Amino acid sequence: MPDALVLAEINKHNQTVLARKRIEKKAFFDTVEKNPLTAEQVHACICMDDNVMVVAAAGSGKTSTMVAKAGYVLGEGLADADQILMLAFNAAAAKELGERVAERLKDVPGIEGISSQTFHAFGLTVIGAATGQKPRLAPWVDQGEEGQVMTDIAKELIASDKGFARDWDMFRTIYAREMRGGRDGSDPDGYKDGKRGLNTASGAVVRSDEERRIADWLFFWGVKFEYERKYEHETADEQHSSYHPDFFYPDHHLYHEHFAIDRDGRSPFGDTYLQSATWKRALHKEKGTELFETMSHEMRAGRRGATGERLVELALVRLEQELVKRGQVLEFDPNRESTGFRATSGQAVVRLIQTFQKHVKNNGLTMAQLHTNIESSPGDASRLELFLSIYERMAEVWDKKLREGNYIDFEDMLTQAAEHIEQGRYTSPFTVVLADEFQDSSRARVRMLKALTNRPGRRAHLCVVGDDWQGINRFAGSDIAVMTEFEKLFGNATSLTLGTTFRCPPRITTVSSNFIQRNPAQIRKQVRTTSTATGTPIRIFGFKDVDGMPEHIGTEMAQLHQAAVAGAKKTKVLILGRYRSDEPYMLSTWQRRFGDRLDISYKTVHGSKGLEAEHVFLVNMIGGNRGFPSQLEDDPVLQIAMPAPDPFPVAEERRLFYVALTRASRDIRIYTTLDKPSSFVNELQKMDKIPVEAIDGEAAIPCPKCHQGVMKVRNGKYGPFLSCSAFPKCDHKQKIVEATSPAKTANGRFAR
Structure with a gap:
């Protein structure tokens, strides 16, 4: 580690180079994209330290930065086009990167030599080059049918192995x-x-x-x-x-x-x-x-x-x-009729097994290591061991199916590719590696990046771009700790920020930034906006129940349709929900009725990543297990397969709500119910002073104790009183008095 004096000299030199290159390359930075790059984007392009992490706010132009950096590298002669590798999380992102490079850098000779791939596609290339035989991706993996295959495996084992069937049902019931x-x-x-x-x-x-x-x-x-x-x-x-x-x-x-x-x-x-x-x-x-x-x-x-x-x-x-x-006859019956808590569904257990397997494989863990992790875990050891015994038998069948078909799955692909690079069986031609959506990276992806860029005698420049505030793919094996631990993982690391968003109005920028940073584990950054949009960018509408929402959405759509200019480019309207089942039944009707001026689509919040629209409708923001935030949190068994826990309550759901908020370039309308609002809605009311506009009922006040529920009138043996709707989780109560107060209820007023 260089001493303070050396570091000061290095920093001084870097600042001198940065200032000079800003001037020398100004024409390029002003024209490479439709709008001139910001000072932050320019810095990210020029900085060629060994390992650079660019922490980018939503809508801050990270794709533009990656494209411009590739152009800068070529223009400065720091690498040839075929020495630049651009890696993306999914096929759509990789395609967009490639198209943007071809469009914006079309005048650069040999630009077609830049490789833009997904991690998985690149992994296949590495294995093929190292072994002389490109592996075949399992068809059920390639077609997104892993869940069905895992379900079939569970059914096969239940039918053929009484011990497995017993453990499976014990986990669903007693150990749920x-x-x-x-x-x-x-x-x-x-x-x-x-x-x-x-x-x-x-x-x-x-x-x-x-x-x-x-x-x-x-x-x-x-x-x-x-x-x-x-x-x-x-x-x-x-x-x-x-x-x-x-x-x-x-x-x-x-x-x-x-x-x-x-x-x-x-x-x-x-x-x-x-x-x-x-x-x-x-x-x-x-x-x-x-x-x-x-x-x-x-x-x-x-x-x-x-x-x-x-x-x-x-x-x-x-x-x-x-x-x-004492003569008790014990007869285990997982289907015994329950009057209280109901057993976990087999489908839920399959999903948990899937997620667990992704983390196990991405982190390169053996069964022996998993058992060791149980011994050091403060958790429920007997439950963890039961789950692990179920997982081990299902994983054996999964791997057997891969071997019999001479197939490979995504996780094994990344691990094997990294190993080939580490062992020198694949010689990388790349001297510059640019990786997008770094917050969605798994440890296996990190291992591959380290192998590519930290080769003996020949280092390559690594620049990763991501936003830990948008890390929402933990279920797919992602681990946002790769961003918070970037310097520890890669060494000689530099962290830069893209803190200017070109998308969200000031109010949405402020509210969303404050909301996500209440989790102290998220990387701190100050987000600014270039938007000058006016109006009320965040509105929350409350209803007696969800059935009242579609009619109101239709009315709002009609107003947007009337305001849109006929014959002009269609105004984008994005309807978002936490689940696929949240898609409004009126969607096709609205598309037909308003489609001449409005481009209306529905996406889950997960599916909306990377998208934006002038107007966003976020539906069914309610509380409960299948609400938003979902109360079906990650099972604690996942922690024995992950490097570090995410201790903040519903941290992933919080990031998901941040993604929803930041899709809007003009405004977002949030739809909730008055008696069972999302805890996130209550938080916006309390912390950001955004009121719930009661459409077909009377607005309620969030519980002052838990901030999860709202105060509701209940009848007791001494008459009516107010209590939290989250009861029995929260036991807060208040008297009803007739004195004046800012929030009126059906049977009186809140006591203060």
């Missing part, structure tokens, strides 16, 4: 949810008999993750139980209230207490809790009732069977032995 904390449920989702807690398959609402695991085990194994039934003897006195043991098994007249006590006999709830446990034991002994005990540490540590099968919780092993000893 991770045990996160200790005694108290950290995220209540149930309410019964006046108590908040965690919902179970049987319909019982329990107090902790550990008790939920026990309750679900009992339910799916067909064991009758009652949760916190009052003890058969009266216990209330000056020091004790009525006693309600955790579990009671009526068929065996057996009580079961699950104590929050660790291996050393301590409790996170202190001595009072331990004294209560001692009192309970003494009470059962005194009254002659039978008590079975399990401890928290027995749910966190388990044991293996004599044949070495997977780890299971010791508490459940002992509970099974105790019940069987």
